Amino acid sequence: MDAKKIVIIFAVLLMLSGGTISVLKWLQIGPFSNSLEVEEKTTPVDPPVTIKMDKLSIPIFAEDRIAATILIELKVEAIGLENQDMITKLLPRLSDAFFKDLYVFIPQLIRRKIKLTTRILSERMQKVADKVFGPDILHKVIIVKVTDS
Secondary structure: OOHHHHHHHHHHHHHHHHHHHHHHHHHOOHHHOOOOOOOOOOOOOOOOEEEEOOOEEEEEEEOOEEEEEEEEEEEEEEOOHHHHHHHHHOHHHHHHHHHHHHHHHHHHHHHOOOOOOHHHHHHHHHHHHHHHHOOOOEEEEEEEEEEEO
């Protein structure tokens, strides 16, 4: 074959491949598609299971006497049977961790003149639960009622 014919064949193949790549890019198909084709694994999401806890009684001391007692009624939500079983087994440990943390935390709020709200309590208790169980085990801490006497 002549060198001229080889150069012409090479040029034609180069133009065809360039045109093919341009069309693929313009149509956004093949390796140029914008959407990532990820196989969605449909895992059935278990509904959260509510576990009722015993009421927490937090004494607030002023000088050497009890100035008030905060009574907190709460529930916790777990997702999945494994998490529910683990939380149920470790419920006394969780209750103790809540008590120890709130025993120090609530008087600090009162000294700073910050109003004790259920949102503040549930966020704080969620942090404590994450320390006890690890993250993403306890779905949510629900404060049912807070009373002080």
